[in-house]
Amino acid sequence: MSKTINDVVCPYCGCLCDDIGLVMEENKIKDTINSCKISHTKFCDYMKSEERITEPMIKENGEFEPVSLEEAVEKAADILSDSDSPLLYGWSSTTCESQETGVALSELLGGVLDNTSSVCHDPSILAEQGVGVSTCTLGQVKNRADLIIYWGCNPAHAHPRHLSRYSFYPRGFFTRSGERDRNLVVVDIRKTDTAKIADKFVQVNPNQDYELLNAVRTYLKGGDLPEKVAGVPAEDIKELAEIMKESKFGVVFFGLGLTMSDGKLTNIDNAISLVRDLNDHTKFTIMPMRGHFNVAGANKVSCWETRFPYAVDFARGYPRYSPGENSVVDMLSNKEADAAMIVASDPAANLPGPALEHLREIPSITIDPHMTPTAELSEIYIPSAISGIEAEGTAYRMDGVPIKLKKIMDPPEGIMTDEKILEMVKEKTKGKK
Ligand code: SF4
Incomplete structure (x- = not known):
């Protein structure tokens, strides 16, 4: 039944x-x-439990041996409290409640707290801090937007329901005919699957988004354009600018194609400035396509607890913000972290070589529902409940709207939530630090 x-x-x-x-x-x-x-x-x-490890494990002579949760927590607290500069990293696939406990633990340890936004959308955060941002909610996009622009992102693969649920296809209050009431534009270095369904595709040369953004802004301000900019003919740039000006409500969704190509935060600064210029003509907004389900929450929680969204150092007893110094890649590549706790993320899958090399060398603890490559190189692995299936809590959508995650069923026996495990580590650490 x-x-x-x-x-x-x-x-x-x-x-x-x-x-x-x-x-x-x-x-x-x-x-x-x-x-x-x-x-x-x-x-x-997720129920393929034959692959699921349900007992905490500690490495003995290079091999994982199952231990009790209390033993794993005790050893984790030892590693963290013996460390002079612990790095507490990850946080994008867990609840805000766990993230909040992580902030408290970082403060207690005098460690560095960083989240995965430091390797994806940190240029977006820095640019927003520099020039502000004109943004909106996905509900406003659905109900009002008649021009959808995806710049340097491919939601058909990375956010498969973004177009059908929020942006291009849905029927909204002022967009009653769905996609027939909207224009879809894609700017990218190749014809992606999203670009294939677009009304207009603009193919920009790799690493020249900044130049193209500048050209659109120049045209909007009445300036002349050369024959081609960033591989895009002037006529196409003018057409793109006119489509933008003529829309009633436009939105630019941007991804790592813009944040992680040459220019990085200056690309985002320029994109936000373009949107600001467009607001002289019509209503225009911009929004980053956030990847993991609660990476936006990691920034919010870190901000409301410390004032800073990521790369927060508690070494002096109060939070200091230093991206480029206290971000995960810098802390590891410069060999500044002497222990690490990784929660709800898998940096070993994407860190650059020197950073990964150092992560291998220092004692580390991984808390995650699955045995990831990061967990494999850790000294301690503590399996946890899957947020949103086995644990309830709060998460922030990419537009900054908080949403309550449901618990559907209990985790396997003995498995705790990230929040509970972190709380236990915090309590154990108190007596040692
Ligand atoms: S939130 Fe889930 S259902 Fe929605 S697009 Fe992302 S992966 Fe698909």
């Missing part, structure tokens, strides 16, 4: 779709409704 749980929030990407239906049979997820392929796999495959 099956039953359906409705309005479940998908804990995978920054869209945080909250209309997922789960078809349950004998307390197992058998099928999903409204999900994309990624979400379906996340919900339906």
Whole structure:
């Protein structure tokens, strides 16, 4: 006999779709409704418990040996309290409640707290801090936007329901005919699957987004353009600028193609400035395409607890903000961290070589539902409940709207939430630090 749980929030990407239906049979997820392929796999495959490690483990002579949770927590507290400069990193795939406990633990340790935004959208954060930002919610996009621009991102693959749920296809209050009421423009270095369905595709040379943004701004201010800029003919740039000016409500969604190509934060500064210029003509907004489901929450929680969104150093007993010095890559590449705790992320899968090399050399603890490459190189691995399936809590959507994650079922016996494990480590550390 099956039953359906409705309005479940998908804990995978920054869209945080909250209309997922789960078809349950004998307390197992058998099928999903409204999900994309990624979400379906996340919900339906999580029960493959033969791959799931349910006991904490500590390395003995290079091999993991199962231990009790109390033992793992005690050893983790020892490593962290013996460290002069511990790095507490990750946080993008867990709840705000866990992140809050992580901030308190970092402060207690006098450590460095960083989250995964330091390797994806930190240029967006720095640019927003520099020039401000004209933004909106995804609800406003759905109900009002008649021009959708994806710049340096490919939601057809990375955020599969973004177009259907929030931006291009849905029927909104002022966009009653859905995609027939909207223009879709893609700016990218190659013709992606999103670009294939766009009304206009602008192919920019790699690493020349800054030049193209400048050219659009120049044209909007009445300046002349050369024959081509960044590989784009002047006629195309003028057409793009006119489409922008003529829209009633435009939005630029941008991704790592803009944040991580040459120019980095100056690209975002320029994109935000273009949007500000466009507001002399019409209503225009801009929004980063956040990846992990609660990376936006990691920035919010860090901000409301410390005033700073990431790369926060508590070594002097108060929070100091120093991106480029206290970010994960710098702390590890410069060999400044002498211990690490990684929570709800897998930096070993994407850190540059020198940083990864140092992470291998220092004692580290990983708290994660799965045995990831990062967990494999750690000294201690503590399995935790899956947020949004086995643990409830709060997460922030890419537009800054907080959404309550549901708990669908209990985790396997003995497995705690990230929040509870961090609370235990914090309590143990208090007596040692
Ligand atoms: S688009 Fe993202 S949040 Fe929405 S169902 Fe797919 S993976 Fe989940």
